[in-house]
Amino acid sequence: MKMQGLMMVVLAGATLLGASTLIATHRPHAIPALGVHAAERTQAGHARVHHDVAAEVDASLASLPLDGNPFAPVYIVTSRKTWNGIRGFARNGAVRRDSVGETLVVSEIAASQLSRVSKYVHEVEARCGGYFAFGSRREADAFIRSDRARVGMQALAADYTIDNATIVQLWMPQVVEANIYDTINHLSSYQNRYYASATGKSSAEWIRGHWQALAGARTDVSTELFTECGNCATQPSVILTIQGNELADEIVVLGGHLDSINSAGGGVNQLAPGADDDASGIATLTEIIRVALASGWRPRRTVKFMGYAAEEVGLRGSRAIAESFRNSGKNVVGVLQLDMTNYKSGAVDDMQLITDYSNAGLKDFVVDLFDTYLAPTGLTRTAYACGYGCSDHASWTASGYPAAMMFEAGDSNGYFPYIHTSGDTLANMGESAEHSIKFAQLGLAFLAELGKNANTWRADCRLPPKVVVN
DSSP states (O other): OOOHHHHHHHHHHHHHOOOOHHHHTTOSSSOOTTOOOOHHHHHHHHHTTTTHHHHHHHHHHHHOOOOGGGTEEEEEEEEEEHHHHTTOOOOOEEEETTTOOOEEEEEEGGGGHHHHHHHHHHHHHHOOOOOOEEHHHHHHHHHHTOOHHHHHHOOOOSSSOOOHHHHHHGGGOOOHHHHHHHEEEHHSSSSOOOOTSSSHHHHHHHHHHHHHHTTHHHHHEEEEOOOOOTTTTTTOOEEEEEEEEEEEEEEEEEEEEEOOOTTTTOGGOOOOIIIIIIHHHHHHHHHHHHHHHHHTTBSSSEEEHHHHHOOOOOOTTHHHHHHHHHTTEEEEEEEEEEOOOOOOOOSSSSEEEEEEOOOHHHHHHHHHHHHIIGGGTTOOOEEOOOOTTTTTHHHHTTTTOOOOEEEEOSTTSSSSSTSSSSOSGGGGGGGHHHHHHHHHHHHHHHHHHHHHHTTTOOOOOOOOOOOOOO
């Protein structure tokens, strides 16, 4: 529906209901403990009389590109703790529970206030993400009703064995810091990679082209732009697929998000270089792809590398992909998320395993990979509870798939101080991609040990010269 038509529907609904009651229609259970006023409860009762009009408004708003209207309502799913911190501007909160019993709140904000949510989560809760975003309350409630996080966190989707050391040890020395640096440098040179901006789209297209170039003439490797996300504006996700062989129906995913944001706002004109968050993750994935394909590797399982759109505004791209996979019955046996890989300052550990909203067996597998291949080099790890919806692995968990995430060590506070600012640059990471090397090596170990070698493929274990991609 075009904007003019939408406004006619909204105005008609407002005439019948009053603007605030349009949203109240879908809040069957008010939550006094969260400060919902008696007047709002009364409005909700009136709104039920005009349910059909409100439903039409909701359908119109759901189809509206939210980036086109800063006042358009966005419905977010957060933890109750986060809701309590943002309730000053988030309206009409309604308590829900997911499949693991987590208390969640569905609330409404204006599209222009998404950056305020991110800023609160980062500055007060000292973590990333924190919410899923939807175009209508109906979609948000449906997401919670269909939640399969309990399955995603507990299921054993494959035998997570470590028996491919020859390939891992062949690959690990091939990681080139200069390649990772160059990719970060390119991606952070855009004004921003905001999901609704022109450069948000063009940067995704550049990633797709770069990944396709690494595939060369291989017919078993393909790239695509995933555009089946209804609220990702014009930004596509990027997927590179290496077709599996004997276990082609089993899928291994390695991913990170390709968008960026500045919590100070600025819309499509904001300055958001996003060098660490998450150009570093995309650059790390890119180097993993290069090393694996340069060796001629052919996997037993199908492998998909993913650059997710619109993570910074509610995990939109990864949620669209994960739900698409679930709806089509795809068998994903493991997902590794790489979100921020390039910052370390002071005497801190090298990596942090995200402990919550992750699969128990896959977390053990990632820890075993680290202890087998990286710990002997002197690297150390710790653990960190990231909270609800903190990065794209949560989308896969919510869809019932096993996912895990390793996170950078940060500083003594466990964080990167320039996140979501114009200061998220290589200059503030020592003009180096050194810290991303270990994440590329962990990713290569994950790839080799979960993807496994095709029975028909034999490695040439002579170490080739390192290749710097210009």
